[in-house]
Amino acid sequence: MKSHVKAVVIGGGVVGCSVLYHLARSGWTDIMLIERSELTSGSSWHAAGGFHTLNGDPNVAKLQAYTVQLYKELEEISGQSCSLHLTGGVMLADSPERMDFLRLAHAKGRYLGMDTELITPSEAKAMFPLMDESHFVGAMWDPVEGHLDPSGTTIAYSKAAKKLGAEIVLRNPVRELTQEADGTWNVITEQGTVRAEHVVNCGGLWAREVGRMVGVELPVLAMEHMYLLTEPMPEVEAFNRETGREMVGVLDFKGEIYTRQERNGILLGTYEKACKPWSPVNTPWDFGHELLAPDLDRIAPSLEIGFKHFPGIANAGIKQVINGPFTFAPDGNPLVGPVQGLTNYWVACGVMAGFSQGGGVGLALSNWMVDGDPGFDVWGMDVARFGEWASLRYTNAKVRENYSRRFSIRFPNEELPAARPAQTTPLYDTMVAQNAVMGDSWGLETPLWFAPEGSEPRDIVSFHRSNDFEHVGNEVRAVRERVGVTEIANFAKYAVSGPAAEDFLNRLMTNRMPKTGRIVLTPMLNEFGKLIGDFTIAKTGDECFMIWGSSAAQKYHMRWFEKHLPKDGSVRIHRYDQTLVGLSIAGPKSQALLQKLVDVDVSSKAFRFMDFREMAVGGAPCMVNRITYTGDLGYEIWMEPAYERLVYAAIKDAGAEFGIVDFGMRALLSMRLEKNFPTWFRELRPIYGPFEGGMERFIKLEKNDFIGREAAAREHADGPKLARVSFLVDALDADVMGDEPIWAKVNGTDFGTIEKPHGYGAPRFDAAGKETRSSEADHGASSVRGIHDGEWSVIGWVTSGGYAHFVGKSMAQGYVPAALANDESEGLFEIEILGQRRPARINIEPPFDPSGEKMRG
Numbered sequence: 001m002k003s004h005v006k007a008v009v010i011g012g013g014v015v016g017c018s019v020l021y022h023l024a025r026s027g028w029t030d031i032m033l034i035e036r037s038e039l040t041s042g043s044s045w046h047a048a049g050g051f052h053t054l055n056g057d058p059n060v061a062k063l064q065a066y067t068v069q070l071y072k073e074l075e076e077i078s079g080q081s082c083s084l085h086l087t088g089g090v091m092l093a094d095s096p097e098r099m100d101f102l103r104l105a106h107a108k109g110r111y112l113g114m115d116t117e118l119i120t121p122s123e124a125k126a127m128f129p130l131m132d133e134s135h136f137v138g139a140m141w142d143p144v145e146g147h148l149d150p151s152g153t154t155i156a157y158s159k160a161a162k163k164l165g166a167e168i169v170l171r172n173p174v175r176e177l178t179q180e181a182d183g184t185w186n187v188i189t190e191q192g193t194v195r196a197e198h199v200v201n202c203g204g205l206w207a208r209e210v211g212r213m214v215g216v217e218l219p220v221l222a223m224e225h226m227y228l229l230t231e232p233m234p235e236v237e238a239f240n241r242e243t244g245r246e247m248v249g250v251l252d253f254k255g256e257i258y259t260r261q262e263r264n265g266i267l268l269g270t271y272e273k274a275c276k277p278w279s280p281v282n283t284p285w286d287f288g289h290e291l292l293a294p295d296l297d298r299i300a301p302s303l304e305i306g307f308k309h310f311p312g313i314a315n316a317g318i319k320q321v322i323n324g325p326f327t328f329a330p331d332g333n334p335l336v337g338p339v340q341g342l343t344n345y346w347v348a349c350g351v352m353a354g355f356s357q358g359g360g361v362g363l364a365l366s367n368w369m370v371d372g373d374p375g376f377d378v379w380g381m382d383v384a385r386f387g388e389w390a391s392l393r394y395t396n397a398k399v400r401e402n403y404s405r406r407f408s409i410r411f412p413n414e415e416l417p418a419a420r421p422a423q424t425t426p427l428y429d430t431m432v433a434q435n436a437v438m439g440d441s442w443g444l445e446t447p448l449w450f451a452p453e454g455s456e457p458r459d460i461v462s463f464h465r466s467n468d469f470e471h472v473g474n475e476v477r478a479v480r481e482r483v484g485v486t487e488i489a490n491f492a493k494y495a496v497s498g499p500a501a502e503d504f505l506n507r508l509m510t511n512r513m514p515k516t517g518r519i520v521l522t523p524m525l526n527e528f529g530k531l532i533g534d535f536t537i538a539k540t541g542d543e544c545f546m547i548w549g550s551s552a553a554q555k556y557h558m559r560w561f562e563k564h565l566p567k568d569g570s571v572r573i574h575r576y577d578q579t580l581v582g583l584s585i586a587g588p589k590s591q592a593l594l595q596k597l598v599d600v601d602v603s604s605k606a607f608r609f610m611d612f613r614e615m616a617v618g619g620a621p622c623m624v625n626r627i628t629y630t631g632d633l634g635y636e637i638w639m640e641p642a643y644e645r646l647v648y649a650a651i652k653d654a655g656a657e658f659g660i661v662d663f664g665m666r667a668l669l670s671m672r673l674e675k676n677f678p679t680w681f682r683e684l685r686p687i688y689g690p691f692e693g694g695m696e697r698f699i700k701l702e703k704n705d706f707i708g709r710e711a712a713a714r715e716h717a718d719g720p721k722l723a724r725v726s727f728l729v730d731a732l733d734a735d736v737m738g739d740e741p742i743w744a745k746v747n748g749t750d751f752g753t754i755e756k757p758h759g760y761g762a763p764r765f766d767a768a769g770k771e772t773r774s775s776e777a778d779h780g781a782s783s784v785r786g787i788h789d790g791e792w793s794v795i796g797w798v799t800s801g802g803y804a805h806f807v808g809k810s811m812a813q814g815y816v817p818a819a820l821a822n823d824e825s826e827g828l829f830e831i832e833i834l835g836q837r838r839p840a841r842i843n844i845e846p847p848f849d850p851s852g853e854k855m856r857g
């Protein structure tokens with residue numbers, strides 16, 4: 001065993017071996033994988049080996065597509081078979097809602113370049129004759145699904161990595177991790193200590209323990225999972241003989257069942273409601289290649305439905321029941337990336353579908369370690385997406401909820417109840433007493449809308465407009481016509497101070513920093529010139545700034561800030577989280593309202609649009625920004641939590657004469673739509689350039705050498721290929737939710753190659769591991785190209801939208817080829833909502849207050 005290496009990967013499951021292979025392929029060959037026992041000694045060996053591309057997050061779907069496409073290359077390089085069976089798969093819908101869900105998934109697939117197809121139950125039966133089609137209303141066919149041999153695949157990764165120079169050490173538990181002053185790690189193992197620049201936690205079932213070695217509690221929990229294998233079935237053999245094909249994989253949402261052919265029988269697994277965590281606090285170190293005791297009673301309700309839906313399986317003998325544990329993060333997606341607050345400690349764990357996702361996880365993580373950037377938009381699996389509130393108990397409740405809902409429909413207006421409330425503000429009880437429907441915003445309870453007195457405050461979940469529609473509309477109209485108040489504690493807030501604070505921010509941000517008492521809006525870019533942040537920054541005093549940003553991105557942004565902090569202590573950064581809370585008042589009467597609450601002049605002359613001021617509001621020390629996300633005249637008022645009740649009571653009291661209303665996040669988001677304002681993680685993400693995102697006003701290429709400037713200047717000089725646009729949509733009773741395809745009828749324009757979202761600058765490799773950027777097909781990239789005269793084609797995608805209540809229009813934002821961005825003509829675009837293509841028109845000027853007159857006051 002070497003004593004010094006560049007990187008140590010801890011864990012020889014499919015994920016660790018994939019990370020090792022991808023690191024080696026990227027040119028890091030001085031690397032070592034250390035495995036406690038033999039390879040596949042966690043969950044990898046007893047997996048059902050199924051793989052598929054579909055994922056609720058299109059970015060993760062893209063990485064799953066990469067994983068599936070990788071296997072052939074892997075077999076060639078390693079000389080080891082993965083026993084690939086690319087059978088294709090069918091998802092069965094038993095209800096109109098589930099069919100809507102499949103239509104949405106199919107529509108999403110269109111712009112991802114996936115080849116899914118909506119089919120009838122009879123067509124599904126022709127592929128899987130063991131089913132009774134009378135239980136279903138429709139289905140979706142996905143040709144890129146199948147199954148493989150889990151152990152063979154893990155070994156293929158390991159052999160390929162070894163061929164490229166990586167070392168694998170078996171039967172050697174890592175016991176401890178310590179860090180030297182220079183940042184290097186001592187990996188203390190049973191066979192001795194290895195010094196490494198980087199450590200990667202691929203501990204799978206033991207990822208929590210490997211996290212605890214550095215004081216981190218990772219939000220991961222293992223669940224028991226069962227599948228059955230039947231005896232050989234004559235029906236299966238007959239089908240194979242007659243068609244020359246294997247049976248397809250089938251997913252039955254209603255029964256919470258997945259099933260497929262295994263040899264000449266059937267494999268059937270369930271995600272049962274009565275799910276069971278395994279080793280909820282500590283994973284025993286002596287757990288080996290073991291299975292857990294089967295518990296068929298637990299999955300009996302699923303089997304009962306399954307045997308009705310698949311009578312062909314009901315009579316088969318059960319040969320074996322496999323029950324094994326594997327890990328999940330609270331939302332079911334992996335945890336990948338560098339851990340904030342630590343240097344060169346990386347994780348790739350919580351991977352619940354290692355054979356669909358392992359390749360993509362390995363690629364993204366190795367890009368990140370080698371190039372400093374994952375090369376994809378990996379937010380959906382970034383370890384930074386969970387805050388401190390994601391404790392062991394939170395994780396336990398959420399993972400159980402997620403597991404039991406794995407095949408349930410998640411509606412766009414659905415808030416999930418487990419592990420709530422986690423964090424609350426001092427106004428929580430007041431909001432609940434006022435009939436607020438509460439939502440979870442990065443672990444914080446936040447009012448979404450207010451139900452009328454006497455009615456039950458709850459959403460009726462739906463893909464269509466629902467019971468909040470009228471009430472959110474009333475909130476919006478009250479704000480636009482009078483004044484409203486809302487909680488904004490769910491924004492991220494940071495203070496940056498010190499002699500080099502301004503230089504630091506100038507280096508990170510694209511806009512010039514404001515003068516004292518003023519505010520600017522500014523994006524932040526990575527080295528590739530892609531958007532990684534969008535902030536409001538106020539200069540609060542000499543060498544002091546306040547920053548507000550996206551709540552969910554707090555750890556993601558802190559990680560970036562810390563990475564770029566000068567080492568000499570000349571800049572300090574503080575993240576407030578819930579030690580600073582906020583209220584926003586907005587609407588034409590908001591200025592008169594604020595004036596009643598303060599003892600200073602807040603007229604538009606004395607306290608201008610984009611001014612910042614510290615003042616006592618209702619007697620409480622506050623920071624006030626003359627800006628709001630409603631795009632109306634308004635203010636953001638920030639205070640310590642101890643003062644929030646006082647300030648809120650003062651606002652409500654003084655606001656009574658103006659007819660003040662409480663409004664929630666849904667009204668706020670509706671108002672931002674009619675101002676064409678983008679949102680972080682929807683319109684603005686690390687796959688878009690600042691000019692594509694329509695942020696040119698905030699990009700000062702001439703100011704100084706900020707991170708990403710060169711790439712942004714190139715984007716500017718070449719002209720962006722894509723453009724963010726707003727649409728007015730002729731919707732029926734359902735508005736866009738995000739990720740819908742945008743169709744256009746264009747006249748013979750060839751937009752050239754526009755890489756569809758979810759991949760940028762990602763290294764591509766040929767079978768020999770050599771980097772090549774030429775091939776598009778190899779990683780599922782697809783292009784918008786060669787549009788023919790008068791033909792309708794998918795040319796873009798929706799990022800978000802909804803109903804803009806004040807202007808009374810359904811609206812959407814999304815990306816289209818830049819050449820089309822200024823064409824407001826009717827009849828050019830259609831947006832596919834729940835399988836129906838609805839006419840849409842680009843709308844360049846915001847429909848509310850296009851001149852900004854009201855906002856400026």
Ligand SMILES: Cc1cc2nc3c(=O)[nH]c(=O)nc-3n(C[C@H](O)[C@H](O)[C@H](O)COP(=O)(O)OP(=O)(O)OC[C@H]3O[C@@H](n4cnc5c(N)ncnc54)[C@H](O)[C@@H]3O)c2cc1C
Binds near residue numbers: 326348354
């Ligand atoms: C019954 C069942 C069915 C499944 N079906 C599917 C399926 O159809 N498709 C699919 O994609 N996925 C499936 N899975 C999930 C799949 O098995 C996991 O996604 C995958 O195995 C995760 O791999 P991993 O490498 O992250 O973790 P693991 O396989 O748990 O590997 C972690 C490794 O790290 C080692 N390790 C831990 N700590 C240390 C230490 N301190 N020092 C040294 N080594 C250490 C362990 O010994 C272990 O070998 C299934 C799982 C089960 C249980």
